[in-house]
Structure formats: structure tokens, C-alpha cells
Amino acid sequence: MSVPTADLAAFKIPTVANEPMKSYTPGSAERAALETTLKEFRAQAPFDVPCIVNGKEVRTGIMEKQVMPHEHKTVLCNYHNADEALVAKAIDGALAAKQNWENTPFNDRAAIFLKAADLASTKYRYKIIAATMLGQGKNAWQAEIDSAAEMIDFWRFGAKFAEELYAVQPPQNSTGTWNRTEYRPLEGFVFAVSPFNFTAIGANLAGAPVLMGNVCVWKPAPAATYASYVVYQILKEAGLPDGVIQFIPGPAPEVVGQVLKHPEFAALHFTGSTHVFRKLWKDIANNIENYKSYPRIVGETGGKNFHMVHKTGNVKSVVNNTIRSAFEYQGQKCSACSRAYFPDNLWSELKTSLLETHGRIKQGSVEDFQNFVGPVINQFSFDKIKSYIEWAKTDTESEIIAGGTYDDSKGYFVQPTIIVTTNPKSRTMTEEIFGPVLTIYVYKADEYESTLDLVANSSAYALTGALFSQDRYATILGANKLRHAAGNFYINDKCTGAVVGQQPFGGGRASGTNDKAGSAAILSRFVSPRSIKESFVDLEDFIYPSNLV
The missing domain is CATH 3.40.605.10 (Aldehyde Dehydrogenase; Chain A, domain 1)
Structure with missing residues (x-):
């Protein structure tokens, strides 16, 4: 059967907008459905x-x-x-x-x-x-x-x-x-x-x-x-x-x-x-x-995505965005935050808030709507993530401050895990894990510029990254220094959640x-x-004007 190809009008696509999200709150019609x-x-x-x-x-x-x-x-x-x-x-x-x-x-x-x-x-x-x-x-x-x-x-x-x-x-x-x-x-x-x-x-x-x-x-x-x-x-x-x-x-x-x-x-x-x-x-x-x-x-x-925090970062926002980005969908997003750089002037407050917030995470079956975190995808993934956690337990430069447990007896569950390292180039800071594991490096707040260089150059990947700062000059410096470190760059927002029509998605380097x-x-x-040129006037002679005497 031949298909006709006549174009009888220049058609316009109907106006499009992002699909409205349903909330699935208790008692809602969509939750029941x-x-x-x-x-x-x-x-x-x-x-x-x-x-x-x-x-x-x-x-x-x-x-x-x-x-x-x-x-x-x-x-x-x-x-x-x-x-x-x-x-x-x-x-x-x-x-x-x-x-x-x-x-x-x-x-x-x-x-x-x-x-x-x-x-x-x-x-x-x-x-x-x-x-x-x-x-x-x-x-x-x-x-x-x-x-x-x-x-x-x-x-x-x-x-x-x-x-x-x-x-x-x-x-x-x-x-x-x-x-x-x-x-x-x-x-x-x-x-x-x-x-x-x-x-x-x-x-x-x-x-x-x-x-x-x-x-x-x-x-x-x-x-x-x-x-x-x-x-x-x-x-x-x-x-x-x-x-x-x-x-x-x-x-x-x-x-x-x-x-x-x-x-x-x-x-x-x-x-x-x-x-x-x-x-x-x-x-x-x-x-x-x-x-x-x-x-x-x-x-x-892949990605080894970062949250970089300036000394003026908003602690509550940093914590909530980092918990979401690192642990939503069990960190199984190519955009998930898996390395974070926190300034020492905020570290005490950040740590306290991180642990309190981490303690509120519920994990279990996806059919229980209260659970924020579910399982990782399969046995291979479970074993890989488990090996990184076990490595961190034996590494003298790493300390697990939250999580660190796992159980595959019923489902492939890995508890959201937070590691603090004194080595900004440790395995869990540089290798893609693709699971609910976040590693934090605490830097000296007055070494912001050199730490930006560290963030920009310590990963083979360049997919997503976020900068948290309330200082506009620090934000400009960070955006410039991190220009090639991420294809999707977020300011005072988490490094996950690109929306079609708003943030086109993709990164460079190994990403x-x-x-x-x-x-x-x-x-x-x-x-x-295909470039097409159609002439409406016949060429009367091959001679160039410059050839004329």
C-alpha cells in the first residue's frame, strides 16, 4: 500500500504544557485508583x-x-x-x-x-x-x-x-x-x-x-x-x-x-x-x-554527581535537597547525588540535621505508600552496593555515620548510607555506585575556590551537579569553575529532577x-x-561577468 504525502496546510501542534502531577495523598481518588x-x-x-x-x-x-x-x-x-x-x-x-x-x-x-x-x-x-x-x-x-x-x-x-x-x-x-x-x-x-x-x-x-x-x-x-x-x-x-x-x-x-x-x-x-x-x-x-x-x-x-555547599548555604535546604537527591529511588538515578562537599563552618549543624532527617526515612515495600525508600533492582546491584559499604567499614579514612546495613532475604533492601571521608578521592567519592550511598567530604570554608577545582576535576563523569550559596559572587565563581563538571547544573536546588521542556537533560565526559x-x-x-535550491530563472550563459572584455 502506498502512503500519500500531500501537505495541504502548515499545521500547528496544540499548545503543550508539563503534565500535572497527581499527589496520591491519603483519601485521594488517584490513590484509591x-x-x-x-x-x-x-x-x-x-x-x-x-x-x-x-x-x-x-x-x-x-x-x-x-x-x-x-x-x-x-x-x-x-x-x-x-x-x-x-x-x-x-x-x-x-x-x-x-x-x-x-x-x-x-x-x-x-x-x-x-x-x-x-x-x-x-x-x-x-x-x-x-x-x-x-x-x-x-x-x-x-x-x-x-x-x-x-x-x-x-x-x-x-x-x-x-x-x-x-x-x-x-x-x-x-x-x-x-x-x-x-x-x-x-x-x-x-x-x-x-x-x-x-x-x-x-x-x-x-x-x-x-x-x-x-x-x-x-x-x-x-x-x-x-x-x-x-x-x-x-x-x-x-x-x-x-x-x-x-x-x-x-x-x-x-x-x-x-x-x-x-x-x-x-x-x-x-x-x-x-x-x-x-x-x-x-x-x-x-x-x-x-x-x-x-x-x-x-x-x-553514568554519573558521579555532586552537591557543593558554600559557607553561606542554607542548612535546611541543603539537607532536604541532599537527602532527596541521594536517596530517592534508592539512588538508582544517573543524576543522583553521590558525593557532597560541605564547609567546616556549617558541618556541625549539617551533620546534626542530616542524622535527624535520615532517621525519618521509611524503607520497605513499594505497596506501602508511607515508604520513601524501596529496594534496589536486583541481586547484582545489591551485591555491588554491599561491597562498597563493606569497603567503607574497613577504610581508615571513611566513617559510616548513618545506615550501613542491608538485607536481601525478602527483597533487595539496602539502607540509605552516609559516609564521611577525609580523602576527597576515595573510592566512594570517585566511583559510580548507583545505589543509596552518599559520601561527604568536609572542606575548610576558606578554601572554597580550591575545593571548586577539586570538585570539577576529580571525576571522570560530568552529568549533574548543584551549588548551594547565598553569596552571589561565590555563586558566579562556582558556576564558572564548575562549567564543564556537569551538563545539568543547579543553583540552590538538588541535582536530580530535570523536567522536559524546562531542563534538557544530558552530560559530557564519561556521562x-x-x-x-x-x-x-x-x-x-x-x-x-537535505538542502534544496530551486531556480526560477534560466541561466543564459556560462561566462562570468569578470570574463567580459
């Missing part, structure tokens, strides 16, 4: 999740389980892994769907994502939140932020940013000519590899390139399989044609191997560990002669390519512009 959905999931689990290739469910029988991390003996879903043959079929199917999707006018592509956003905001809201809570160990507030608000914002603002990108046209036209630019999708297919910790990221890793007319092969993280499957269901109901996104859970070696050796591989859209991203980059480089074009590589990886998810910049990575 979410609790009902959680109970329904309990009764219905384990769910069966197939691969989706060319719009059809495929059950390979190569089974894996996604468990509930707060109760790891309970299976949320059994999912079918793709094998090499199915991956090859998925790639072929995506390429077969490419021409029709590329020829689909932008207003029709945008309409699908705008409808998906509305479906996620209403019909699917509690389903996607419950899937994220039970599958990825998020409390209700964190799941609302992620799988509802941020995912919806990605889809709505994506349409707006695409419209703005398409509107960027040459400002000049010589007499008798018309210059214009079109933003073609890439030749080939995009490979999206999404992480466990944000349902919204998976929705955007696949969604952003598809919005721009590309086709996508999507490998979701094993520990986010069910929520990712719900995302696919939303897009399907919104009208996404078969084959445009191929949903293929599967073991990384088989999936990645098939993708990266294919000559039509056009782009990688990745969020995950620095180690894996670097490995993928090397594998792409080693295959470069096999590709039709130079693949685009877009990735956001990724800093293409800024939630902006037009990242959409530009998935198009290949």
Missing part, C-alpha cells in the same frame, strides 16, 4: 510478555522472569527472549516498514504521539505506574514522575520540538531562487537500548527517532520488561503502524551482535552503563566499513554525548537534512 490497580496486578501476575515483530506477538519459548525487587520470590512477568533469527526478522520488518513511515506526513506522525500522551494521561496512567512500581521498585511518587508525567512530556514536547526543528529554514534567497531544508529520517534503522530505572527513557529512546520518521528496533532492559511492554501497547493503541517499532527483549550478545553487523544500522540511542556504551562504540567502529552510512551514536550513561533529551537538539541527531 492506584491501590486498586496494584491489587489487580497482584491477582493477575505473572503476566506473559511476547516479542512484537511486525505487529505480531511472537513467543519463542526462550523464557526469562522479571521479579518484583521488593519481593523477589514473586514474578511480575515471564517474557520471551528473541533469538538471532527473530532479531534478523525484526530488522528486515523495520526496513520494510520504513518507506511508508518516512512518507507519512509529520502531522500524522505527531498525532500518534499526542494521542499516546493522552492515553497515558488517562486510560493507562495507573497501569503504567503500577507496572513501574512493582517491576522497578519505585514508590508511587517516583513512578508518577517517571512513567506518567515525564513519559507524557517526552511525547507532547517531542512533537512541539519537532515542529520547531522543521521550521528552521534558510534565511536568505537570492533573486530568482527559493532555498529550503528538509529533515529526512536516517537511512536504515535505529537501535534503541533502554535502561531499567526510567520507564519514560525507554518511551523516548524509541519514540524520539520514530517521531522524526525513522523505524526502530527496541531492546528494553530485562528489569523493565513489563513496563516497556505497556509503553508499546499505548503506542500501538494510539495508531503506530506495524513494524515501525520492533519490540525485542533478549540477551544482549545475540541482539546486539545481529544489529551491529547489519549494513543498514543507522543509529544507536542508548541509556545505560558507561562500560557497555564504550563497548558498543568500539564495536560500531570495528564495523564501520560495513555500514551504508556513518551511524549516529547518542548515549547517556555521554550530551545531546539533551527533552529538546530539539536530540531530535536533530535522528535526521539527515
